[in-house]
Amino acid sequence: MITIKRFTFNAFQVNTYLLFDETKECIIVDAANYENYEDEELKNYIISEGLKPVMMLMTHCHIDHVLGSAFVEKTYGLGITMHKAGKVFLDNAISQASIYGFNLKEVAKPVSFVDEKDILKFGNSEIEILYTPGHADGSICLVNHKQEFVITGDVLFQESIGRTDLPTGDYDILKKNIITKLFMLGENYKVLPGHGPSTSIGHEAMNNPFI
Ligand SMILES: [Zn+2]
Ligand SMILES: [Zn+2]
Incomplete structure (x- = not known):
């Protein structure tokens, strides 16, 4: 579980x-902590739950x-596990950070x-990878079929979708990936997005104004 x-x-x-899961092995998805107190919050939670991080995805x-x-x-x-098409963003992260006002000195390797359909295992659990570009090259979604949830990054949000006006963004590709890969999961799947509140595939299939 x-x-x-x-x-x-x-x-x-x-x-x-x-x-x-019950083994305490742990995957960290999108390490977005920036301020010192955010580093501490992440670290203290891992200590308090006795977790063993085994992957940064x-x-x-x-x-x-x-x-x-x-x-x-x-x-x-832990270095980064990712889709290789996103490497250009990682290579440019430090210069991009300064444009957005972040003082970033280094990123992990x-x-x-x-890639699509890969299965990642941790503890007694597994995650399936879907390759879903359109917001940015290298964008993946992470699916667990047993508990019916999907982590969507910036692909699908509650009643919204990722921006497509940034480099490598493409609205038609994004929409196609959402319909053919995410909506196909089934309406019960919980959606855990990269920004904002959780939602479900069923809710988005009915109510998302961008699809
Ligand atoms: Zn984002
Ligand atoms: Zn993004």
């Missing part, structure tokens, strides 16, 4: 998720989602690349 802990970090209010490498990657790398010895 996977427990999902959500933090909301940095000025862009990114949702960082910790996924862990990025839904995509826009700057607001990777601000805490160097902290996680230093603290837990990528250590593993995932």
